[in-house]
Amino acid sequence: MASIPEQFPDPSLSRTYESILDLIGNTPLVRVNVLARDLPASVYVKLDHFNIGGSAKDRIALNMLRQASAAGELRPGDRIIETGQGNTSIALALAGVIGAHPSTVIAKPDLSPEKLNLLRMLGAATTPGKLDVDKSDPEHAWVIAERHLAEHDGLWWPRQHSTASNPDAHYASTGPELWHQTGGRITHFLAAVATGGTVSGTGRFLHEQNPGVQVIGTTFDLPSKPWADAALNKVFHRAPGWEDLDPDWPENIDLEQIDALQARTKEEVIDFAFHVARTEGLLLGPSSVLSLKVALELAGSAQPGDVIVVYSADHARDYTSAEYNEQWLRTNDLGHVADRWFGSRPAT
């Protein structure tokens, strides 16, 4: 059980950095104390929102820029064009500032004001596009990106959903950090899946060290993701032929590295996020809480000595105008969640 520490950390451990990009990776691993108190396994959270841009995506942004520059695909002064959901856009815009690459972000309509304003602060241009329409729709961000590339020179689109430099970033950094931080004792790794880069790259490294490590992808049961439906229907537990279940898996998922995929509803995860904040003081984005929820359920039937690591991709602060906002909850049919955590009187 943790308690208030009596001293500040040893000042001789503090370091000085030459560039903000040196502040990517080597993020802390912190024990979950209260929520895991009576469980046989230890549960830790890898706080990747400690990366300088505030999310896991700093790792891949740095690697995508580095590898594309080395391959001559990204030339000096080229503009980065990005179609992600916010975190990757911020990470690329930030690295682009240091590398002297301006950014254009094809932003989805519901990109949070916090993220949009950060992008503007970093000087990124934004133009509208959608991610929740068919991939052939002219309004889909990827179609718009292809159009820009066809019409203009000097543009570079990293394609995080398919480039190997995405999972490779986690293979080269996240995996080795976790192996080091747990002294090789990690038995389970859980991370939310979008492009699949985190689970695939980290999983590849961990499985190379110990094939017995369980790598578990987590997802919300959004109807827009057929592969999430597959998880919900529990067809994804290495049943024979499961690789062929759905042709629409994210391209960067290496199914060989994923031992199971677990889905939870957004409602139960948002609700749990408040509980996590008020028991552990851990302020985690919804995808991180999703993985933590699955991990704590799993830890109940784990072996003594098991070391379960949950990956935290971003901070709760990025969601205070939406999922973690009382008014938002009340206008999105989650008034009962708002009642529970804010009291039953509507916000004024």
Ligand SMILES: Cc1ncc(COP(=O)(O)O)c(C=O)c1O
């Ligand atoms: C907050 C958050 N969590 C999890 C993920 C999933 O990471 P990956 O794309 O590596 O599967 C992302 C990626 O977009 C993310 O932004």
